Amino acid sequence: MPPLPDAHCRYIGEWTATKLRWGLTADQAEADALTAYAEACETTVVNYTLAS
Incomplete structure (x- = not known):
């Protein structure tokens, strides 16, 4: 997880999307x-x- 708590939701969203x-x-x-x-x-x- 990123060190800044404010970045956690974006990180989780991008991780999930990937x-x-x-x-x-x-x-x-x-x-x-x-x-x-x-x-x-x-x-x-x-x-x-989706990747093609």
Whole structure:
């Protein structure tokens, strides 16, 4: 995670978008961490385009 708390939601959003774009999986620990951090990011929207 970035050192500045104000950057956490953007980081989580971009991380998630990258995973979705490239069809990458997440193990349970990563999914749990993303979910925990995302709970504080109610206004973050994840936009992505599937890689072709």
